[in-house]
Amino acid sequence: MLEITKENIEKAVERAKQSNLLVKTIQFRTYKVTNRTNGKSYTVNFYKVSGKKFAECDCPATVICKHIGGSIGWHVVLAEQMHIRRSRQQKARFDALQLQSGYVLRR
Numbered sequence: 001m002l003e004i005t006k007e008n009i010e011k012a013v014e015r016a017k018q019s020n021l022l023v024k025t026i027q028f029r030t031y032k033v034t035n036r037t038n039g040k041s042y043t044v045n046f047y048k049v050s051g052k053k054f055a056e057c058d059c060p061a062t063v064i065c066k067h068i069g070g071s072i073g074w075h076v077v078l079a080e081q082m083h084i085r086r087s088r089q090q091k092a093r094f095d096a097l098q099l100q101s102g103y104v105l106r107r
């Protein structure tokens with residue numbers, strides 16, 4: 001598991017841009033990254049631990065690799081969607097609770 005920093009991820013994104021990578025979602029935080037040039041696929045995982053971001057890839061690289069760089073953009077998009085969905089659900093729950101108690105806040 002490697003910590004993602006602004007520097008190492010910028011370099012990895014640059015390397016990813018020069019590669020012909022295809023990213024597929026296995027599940028949220030886990031992606032299959034295929035190099036369309038040589039057909040090799042690797043699995044990338046993202047983690048967040050006490051506010052710090054980490055990633056791991058099962059390729060032989062021991063640094064934040066291009067597979068991580070190639071999938072982080074997609075991961076960020078999904079993470080934002082999850083966040084929006086979650087806050088909508090919370091709002092719906094909050095509204096339902098207000099209706100149940102017969103108390104509706106003015107907006």
Ligand SMILES: [Zn+2]
Pocket residue numbers: 042057058059060061065066067068
């Ligand atoms: Zn990799």
